[in-house]
Amino acid sequence: MNSFKEKCYQCSGLLSGLGIVIITLLLLAQIIGRLFGFIVPSAGDFAGYALAASTFLGLAYTFREGGHIRVTLVIQRFSPVPRKIQEAVILTLSLALLCFLSYACSSMVYESYIYDDVSYGYIPVPLWIPQLPMAIGIIALNLAVLDAWIMALRGKTPTYSRHEDALALEEI
Amino acid sequence: AEKWHMPTPYGDGNLPTQIDYAFAKEIKAKTNGELEIVVHSGGSLVKHTEIPRSVKTGQVQIGDIFMGILGNQNPVFKHDNIPFLATSFDQAQALWAAAKPEIEKALDKDGMKLLYAVPWPAQSLYTRNPVNSLADLEGEKMRAYSPSTSRLADLMGTIPTTIQVPDIPQAFSTGIIQAMVTSPSTGVDSQAWDYVNNYTDIKAWIPKDIVIVNKRAFRRLDKNIQDIVLAAAKNAETEGWKRIVERAAKDKATLAENGMTISEPSAELTTQLEAIGKTMETEWTAEAPKEIGRILTRYHQELGQ
Amino acid sequence: MDMTWISILLAVGMLVMLTFGVWVSFTLIAIGGLGLILSENYQVGMLFATGSWGAATSWSLTALPLFIWMGEVLFRTRLSEDLFEGLAPWLGKVPGKLLHVNILSCGIFAAVSGSSAATAATIGRMTLPELRKQGYSERMAIGTLAGSGTLGLLIPPSIILIVYGVAAEVSIARLFIAGALPGLLLICLFMGFTMIWGHLHKDELPSTTTQDTSWSARFKSLGKLLPVTGLIGFVLGSIYGGLTTPTEAAAIGVTGSLILAACTGSLTRQSFIDSLLGAVKSACMIGFILIGAHFLTLAMGFLGIPSALAQWIASLGLSPIVLILYLTVFFVVLGCFLDGISVVVLTVAVVLPMVKSAGIDLLWFGIFIVLVVEMSQITPPVGFNLFVIQSLTGKNILYVAKAALPFFLLIAVAIILITWFPEIVTYLPTTMSKG
Ligand code: NA
Ligand code: NA
Numbered sequence: 001m002n003s004f005k006e007k008c009y010q011c012s013g014l015l016s017g018l019g020i021v022i023i024t025l026l027l028l029a030q031i032i033g034r035l036f037g038f039i040v041p042s043a044g045d046f047a048g049y050a051l052a053a054s055t056f057l058g059l060a061y062t063f064r065e066g067g068h069i070r071v072t073l074v075i076q077r078f079s080p081v082p083r084k085i086q087e088a089v090i091l092t093l094s095l096a097l098l099c100f101l102s103y104a105c106s107s108m109v110y111e112s113y114i115y116d117d118v119s120y121g122y123i124p125v126p127l128w129i130p131q132l133p134m135a136i137g138i139i140a141l142n143l144a145v146l147d148a149w150i151m152a153l154r155g156k157t158p159t160y161s162r163h164e165d166a167l168a169l170e171e172i
Numbered sequence: 173a174e175k176w177h178m179p180t181p182y183g184d185g186n187l188p189t190q191i192d193y194a195f196a197k198e199i200k201a202k203t204n205g206e207l208e209i210v211v212h213s214g215g216s217l218v219k220h221t222e223i224p225r226s227v228k229t230g231q232v233q234i235g236d237i238f239m240g241i242l243g244n245q246n247p248v249f250k251h252d253n254i255p256f257l258a259t260s261f262d263q264a265q266a267l268w269a270a271a272k273p274e275i276e277k278a279l280d281k282d283g284m285k286l287l288y289a290v291p292w293p294a295q296s297l298y299t300r301n302p303v304n305s306l307a308d309l310e311g312e313k314m315r316a317y318s319p320s321t322s323r324l325a326d327l328m329g330t331i332p333t334t335i336q337v338p339d340i341p342q343a344f345s346t347g348i349i350q351a352m353v354t355s356p357s358t359g360v361d362s363q364a365w366d367y368v369n370n371y372t373d374i375k376a377w378i379p380k381d382i383v384i385v386n387k388r389a390f391r392r393l394d395k396n397i398q399d400i401v402l403a404a405a406k407n408a409e410t411e412g413w414k415r416i417v418e419r420a421a422k423d424k425a426t427l428a429e430n431g432m433t434i435s436e437p438s439a440e441l442t443t444q445l446e447a448i449g450k451t452m453e454t455e456w457t458a459e460a461p462k463e464i465g466r467i468l469t470r471y472h473q474e475l476g477q
Numbered sequence: 478m479d480m481t482w483i484s485i486l487l488a489v490g491m492l493v494m495l496t497f498g499v500w501v502s503f504t505l506i507a508i509g510g511l512g513l514i515l516s517e518n519y520q521v522g523m524l525f526a527t528g529s530w531g532a533a534t535s536w537s538l539t540a541l542p543l544f545i546w547m548g549e550v551l552f553r554t555r556l557s558e559d560l561f562e563g564l565a566p567w568l569g570k571v572p573g574k575l576l577h578v579n580i581l582s583c584g585i586f587a588a589v590s591g592s593s594a595a596t597a598a599t600i601g602r603m604t605l606p607e608l609r610k611q612g613y614s615e616r617m618a619i620g621t622l623a624g625s626g627t628l629g630l631l632i633p634p635s636i637i638l639i640v641y642g643v644a645a646e647v648s649i650a651r652l653f654i655a656g657a658l659p660g661l662l663l664i665c666l667f668m669g670f671t672m673i674w675g676h677l678h679k680d681e682l683p684s685t686t687t688q689d690t691s692w693s694a695r696f697k698s699l700g701k702l703l704p705v706t707g708l709i710g711f712v713l714g715s716i717y718g719g720l721t722t723p724t725e726a727a728a729i730g731v732t733g734s735l736i737l738a739a740c741t742g743s744l745t746r747q748s749f750i751d752s753l754l755g756a757v758k759s760a761c762m763i764g765f766i767l768i769g770a771h772f773l774t775l776a777m778g779f780l781g782i783p784s785a786l787a788q789w790i791a792s793l794g795l796s797p798i799v800l801i802l803y804l805t806v807f808f809v810v811l812g813c814f815l816d817g818i819s820v821v822v823l824t825v826a827v828v829l830p831m832v833k834s835a836g837i838d839l840l841w842f843g844i845f846i847v848l849v850v851e852m853s854q855i856t857p858p859v860g861f862n863l864f865v866i867q868s869l870t871g872k873n874i875l876y877v878a879k880a881a882l883p884f885f886l887l888i889a890v891a892i893i894l895i896t897w898f899p900e901i902v903t904y905l906p907t908t909m910s911k912g
Contacts, residue, residue: 020543116245
């Protein structure tokens with residue numbers, strides 16, 4: 001179970017990285033195309049889609065790695081019990097927020113699908129396709145927050161926090 | 173009192189946005205503040221590409237868009253992007269009258285209602301070197317941002333090249349492109365004289381912004397307020413067609429004042445471009461023969477009268 | 478509810494959430510949603526989804542992850558050591574010593590990067606560990622980095638100048654050129670300050686200069702600078718040689734740095750994946766904060782808070798100098814809570830008419846706004862350079878902000894200077910117009 005979870009987080013990071021590679025390749029293709037006089041249709045649009053996919057698909061990995069920034073100045077000074085309560089409270093709030101965002105993004109993709117929305121650029125792309133990674137990425141982040149929430153409720157320190165503490169130790 | 177939000181894609185200096193402000197003001201005055209429309213110009217509330225969807229889903233009640241961006245949804249929205257189909261404001265107005273029923277039908281299907289349209293000045297040719305015939309452009313790189321501008325570049329014997337709007341000045345000054353087709357207003361906005369010398373007034377097409385409203389939001393208004401909105405829309409459209417003529421002249425003069433060479437197309441160039449126009453009209457018709465056929469029939473009737 | 482109360486409630490809510498350790502991006506989204514609900518707009522979900530989709534697919538932002546990746550690749554090469562060994566003989570005797578490397582390399586890197594976060598991340602990744610190893614004052618190392626990272630916005634290419642140029646309808650080519658001299662001015666101010674500081678705090682610098690500062694060593698060291706200057710030449714050459722646009726140049730930069738890494742033997746399968754995952758971590762963090770800021774911006778747009786503020790300022794009928802003073806304060810306060818791009822997008826439509834009517838040159842105003850936005854990058858609680866440096870060093874944000882404070886004040890000095898001598902901004906663009 002745990003190694004499966006690990007693989008999922010790793011997958012989130014790698015897919016996001018793949019998005020960055022795709023942006024690079026698209027821009028290079030556009031430059032080379034210009035040199036040799038062919039057009040890479042909608043390269044700008046596709047680079048934008050890859051950017052969105054990369055940003056959203058990597059959210060879960062980034063969350064778990066403690067990459068999302070927060071102000072730890074005050075909470076660091078809490079003693080262990082209030083600190084645990086604080087962490088549980090903000091994780092509960094975050095979980096509620098993300099459940100809502102997952103719903104919102106999924107319903108946008110669904111609407112794009114039923115309305116047959118297409119992009120306005122060079123190639124008419126059915127919008128639900130590039131939007132799908134956005135919904136998947138948000139849901140993945142939602143699961144990552146859920147994972148941390150369960151850990152917090154069981155009295156364990158969430159993984160992101162361990163990374164944050166590691167950074168804090170370096171400081172001294 | 174009801175409050176509507178109206179995102180627009182272009183900044184306050186542009187005619188469509190100015191007309192939108194006047195439209196909102198007229199409605200507020202005539203309804204005694206019962207309906208207030210807050211204009212959010214320059215994509216400040218909603219990005220241009222998201223405005224149609226926002227209006228459709230009711231996130232905002234009303235919005236201003238460049239009609240061409242709906243061209244991939246339905247080819248009838250491209251009627252004002254077909255090169256050399258309508259090249260004067262009179263022709264453009266006739267084409268608009270011919271296309272309006274199809275546009276209204278297409279919008280209605282998506283839960284939206286057409287209020288009014290505001291034209292842009294005609295799209296003309298910006299080049300580094302003077303152009304007397306297409307031979308002067310042979311093999312040069314021309315900006316293309318859509319299938320139809322790309323096809324136009326092909327037919328003109330140039331190499332279509334994708335450049336995103338923010339990159340245009342740099343692309344001209346470093347020689348990535350040597351030509352583009354856009355309106356004198358856009359030329360003035362981007363201070364085209366900094367990076368390109370020649371403006372040939374080919375008047376390729378006259379695109380429009382349209383203002384669309386969410387059908388449910390409109391239906392919820394009282395009948396007398398609906399009437400005020402429709403009357404204001406009618407005034408806005410009349411005002412738009414009236415003011416665009418002087419605006420186009422003024423923008424062209426600004427280009428000249430800043431040192432650009434403004435020229436009329438030669439007879440040879442005009443003949444060559446008209447032939448290209450015919451080809452593209454045929455190709456466009458093939459995309460939706462029934463609807464576009466109706467537009468063209470009505471358009472030629474209007475012109476015939 | 479009254480708008481004043483809504484504003485206060487939102488500000489307090491944001492402060493509380495941030496204080497109690499809610500992630501910045503989550504906070505921005507939650508406060509945005511709260512703002513929408515308070516303004517009786519109940520389409521929160523739909524507005525978030527469509528707005529975020531628009532923000533996340535923006536063309537100008539595609540360069541951001543690429544420049545971050547480029548930094549991660551370069552971080553895994555010998556470039557940081559080379560940069561030090563190359564610059565050290567030249568700067569070893571200057572008061573402040575190698576702290577100037579931070580400033581100069583940010584200035585150089587800004588010429589290929591359009592964002593200040595990417596500049597701070599790339600250069601900081603290279604220089605901070607090295608400066609720490611050599612025993613430099615950590616606070617000053619962080620301060621110089623936070624300050625000069627902001628050069629990424631001023632020295633062309635610049636994402637924020639593109640945003641302003643589009644919104645204010647000012648030529649982007651002119652704006653880019655206008656940014657060059659003020660950029661150099663800032664570098665001079667930063668270096669001048671660092672020299673004075675270095676002179677006064679000799680105890681916080683490594684006592685012995687191990688570097689050989691003879692002229693022969695200096696010229697020998699230039700060889701070390703070849704890879705980095707070669708890379709910048711490669712990127713700038715591809716822009717000015719007409720091969721790429723400034724936005725696409727990011728891809729050239731990534732390619733160049735991968736080639737560089739391959740040539741120096743530091744490119745392996747593992748280091749490639751590591752660099753990519755490192756880039757993912759920063760790019761997703763920044764990207765999601767931008768999305769959150771965009772959503773909050775949207776909510777405030779619906780509420781009309783920024784436009785009400787701007788109209789209030791306009792109603793005071795001020796002279797240009799006083800207006801600039803007020804606007805500086807206004808932007809700095811706004812910049813405490815919003816990112817630079819949002820500040821520009823949000824206010825330009827309302828502020829520009831009154832700027833125009835006061836007879837202020839819009840080109841000049843663009844550079845002014847960039848300087849103010851630069852200040853906002855290093856003010857807490859929301860400041861991108863602070864976030865980037867926090868994630869690089871693990872130091873808390875207030876520590877970073879305190880370290881950056883002198884540089885915040887130096888940017889304010891630069892604003893006074895360009896107000897006094899507007900030619901610093903307008904000289905180059907006027908000579909550029911064709912003869
Ligand atoms: Na820059
Ligand atoms: Na700030």
